[in-house]
Amino acid sequence: MREDQIKTILTDLNGGSADIEASALISTDGLIISSALTPGMDEDRISAMVAAMLSLGERTAAELARGSLEQVMISGAQGHVLIIHAGSDAVLCTIASKQIKLGLLFIDASRAAKAATAILK
Amino acid sequence: MQLQSKDPNIQTFWHVCGLDKDDESILWAVRGAILPLIPALTDAFYATLGADAQTAPLIEGRVEQLKRTHAVWLESLFSGEYGADFIRRQQQIGEVHVRAKIPPTFVAASMSFLRGALPDVLAANIADKEDARAAMGTLLRLFDLCQFLIDRSYDGTLSDGLMNNLGISPALLARLQTVGKKPQPGQD
Numbered sequence: 001m002r003e004d005q006i007k008t009i010l011t012d013l014n015g016g017s018a019d020i021e022a023s024a025l026i027s028t029d030g031l032i033i034s035s036a037l038t039p040g041m042d043e044d045r046i047s048a049m050v051a052a053m054l055s056l057g058e059r060t061a062a063e064l065a066r067g068s069l070e071q072v073m074i075s076g077a078q079g080h081v082l083i084i085h086a087g088s089d090a091v092l093c094t095i096a097s098k099q100i101k102l103g104l105l106f107i108d109a110s111r112a113a114k115a116a117t118a119i120l121k
Numbered sequence: 122m123q124l125q126s127k128d129p130n131i132q133t134f135w136h137v138c139g140l141d142k143d144d145e146s147i148l149w150a151v152r153g154a155i156l157p158l159i160p161a162l163t164d165a166f167y168a169t170l171g172a173d174a175q176t177a178p179l180i181e182g183r184v185e186q187l188k189r190t191h192a193v194w195l196e197s198l199f200s201g202e203y204g205a206d207f208i209r210r211q212q213q214i215g216e217v218h219v220r221a222k223i224p225p226t227f228v229a230a231s232m233s234f235l236r237g238a239l240p241d242v243l244a245a246n247i248a249d250k251e252d253a254r255a256a257m258g259t260l261l262r263l264f265d266l267c268q269f270l271i272d273r274s275y276d277g278t279l280s281d282g283l284m285n286n287l288g289i290s291p292a293l294l295a296r297l298q299t300v301g302k303k304p305q306p307g308q309d
């Protein structure tokens with residue numbers, strides 16, 4: 001039931017924009033909670049790496065006195081990966097193409113993270 | 122035997138290896154018979170390290186001092202105290218060996234030496250066969266626990282080490298370690 005609701009949040013997030021290619025909700029320990037990834041993406045490896053990125057981002061933000069972490073953004077030639085908290089124990093990872101408007105990505109991902117947080121509570 | 126660690130990996134090690142409160146009394150019961158034999162065992166251990174081309178240079182010039190610290194460590198296994206201080210001490214020993222650039226394989230080989238030597242020593246010196254057998258089981262568990270704790274110093278998993286700087290929890294580290302290597306093109 002809870003899994004279905006989270007899956008729906010992810011598919012809605014992906015469906016909301018043609019430029020959002022995939023998304024996943026991951027525990028801060030690096031385990032997949034639910035994912036809507038594209039074929040060829042390794043769920044296990046992505047979940048561990050994303051949780052590690054978030055941990056490192058948190059540590060860096062704290063070390064440099066930037067307050068609690070809001071997001072980690074990775075940009076490559078082909079697009080972006082946005083990592084944000086969904087509550088204290090989970091992380092939402094959104095994978096988008098280069099064409100996406102970043103404002104839109106932030107809004108959509110934040111909304112999805114909020115919805116997932118409410119379900120995980 | 123009370124476990125006093127919040128680290129989930131140590132907790133699981135403890136539960137699966139089967140250390141429990143009887144182990145304290147088992148080793149305490151044979152302590153009197155074994156402590157006098159520790160110097161001879163320590164001598165044999167350092168003779169072995171001194172006879173190997175790779176380990177000999179690492180202990181050269183400090184054998185007497187090392188024998189003393191090693192004997193104190195062996196005695197601590199019979200102390201009946203295996204709580205937070207015991208765990209911290211093993212981690213500290215690991216850090217000392219990392220700093221002294223002792224490869225972890227040599228520590229593993231040394232533990233193996235002790236695992237091999239102890240059954241005969243216990244059998245020959247403890248009158249009650251059942252006590253000797255039980256003490257061996259407990260000692261083998263403790264050797265493994267010590268080796269696990271010492272080994273962790275080598276891969277930077279100590280709470281105040283690299284992983285702590287990166288903000289990686291023990292559970293996430295275990296995940297990163299087991300998720301598997303990405304196959305490289307051209308590799309089998």
Ligand code: HEM
Pocket residue numbers: 170176177179180187190191194213214217218221223227228231232
């Ligand atoms: C069963 C495996 C071993 C145990 C339990 C053990 C135990 C110890 C202990 C308790 C200390 C003192 C730590 C401290 O100062 O707080 C120590 C130091 C040391 N050990 Fe070991 N040891 C083991 C294997 C080895 C091996 C295989 C070597 C080398 C071939 C070695 C070389 C040294 C050296 C060089 C030091 C001194 C380091 C320093 O003070 O700079 N140890 N060991």
